[in-house]
Amino acid sequence: MQRRNLIAGIALAATATLALAGCAGGSGGSDGAADNEFDLVEAGTLTICSDIPFAPFEFEGGDNGTGYTGFDIDLLDAVAKKLDLKLAVQDVGFEALQSGTTLASGTCDVGASAMTITEEREKNIDFSDPYYESLQSLLVRTDSGITSIDDLEGKNVGVQQGTTGEAYANENATGAEIVQYPSDGELWPAMQSGLIDAILQDQPVNLEHEKADKAYKIVEEYETGESYGFAFAKGEKDALLEAVNGALKELQDSGDYQTIYDNYFTAK
Structure with a gap:
């Protein structure tokens, strides 16, 4: 009796071990930890962080299943498909994203928020190859009498905190009061309500x-010579960074990048 109980116990233990092993790899495919070649936050999913809204680069809507769309989102959706990954999007603050804090915390795999590649940011962030060339601009009311940056003395100029637009305003908007906002979601209503005279x-x-x-x-x-790049945690996502760069190149060569670009930036 004791010997039979011992044998039964060994058999049960072996069965439990096999069951646990099956659970560990049972999801199969890209969902298994062993298959997570890019060290993703969630295996099988490319999780991106973005400060939303910032149209036309990122805003609510679309039909990709994330709840968000825009040039950045659509481009990374195409990249994710190239890598056989799903897409997920998290709305985060730009300041923590551009400083590298959000990426270092492991909240997401990629930062996609119309982020200009700068030497200062490269101290804390790894960037993809450039995917968009940008300008800065000055928006005012048509009846404001403001025709250039030289007319901003004594005016309230709205900028997004932590951006190259803020840096440009600080350097060039002589005599203006620079007013920081966390995102365009606050900048635009402030302009409409008359709290600021211009947006740079x-x-x-x-x-x-x-x-x-x-x-x-x-x-x-x-003309500020700015290029946008997708952002990665410093020194932690080399394989993913290389794969994203490769997918971007394929999209550019195939013409798919141009199709996405034209959807947002070409007059119809």
Whole structure:
């Protein structure tokens, strides 16, 4: 009896061990930890962080299952498909994202938020190859009397905190009061309510506001030599960074990048 109980106990233990092993690898495919070649936050899913809204680069809507769309989102959706991954999007603050804090915490795999590649940011972030060239611009009310950055003395100029637009305003808007906002989601309503006299930020975003309301216009654009890149935790996502760069190149070579670009930036 004791010997039979011992044998039964061994058999049960072996069965439990096999069951546990089966659970560990039972999901199969890219969902298994062993198959997570890019060290993703969630195996099988490319999780991106973005400060939303910042149209036309990221805003609510779309049909990709994430609840968000825009040039950045659509481009990374195409990248994810190239890598046989699903896409997930998290809305986060830009300041923590551009400083590298959000990425270092492991919240997401990629930062996609119309982020300019700068030497300062490269101290804390690894960037993909550039995927978009941008300008800065000045948006004002059509009846404001403001025709250039030289007319901003004594005016309240809205900028997004931590951006190259803020840096440009600080360096060039002599005599203006620079007012920081966390995102365009606060900048635009502040402009409409008269709290600020102008917005200095990326040209495509101001262009969206100009299109939406003819009471506002872009009076100047500034060549700053800016290029956007997708952001990664410093020194931690080398395989993913290489794969994303490869997918971007394929999309550019195939013409798919141009199709996505034209959807947002070509007049129809």
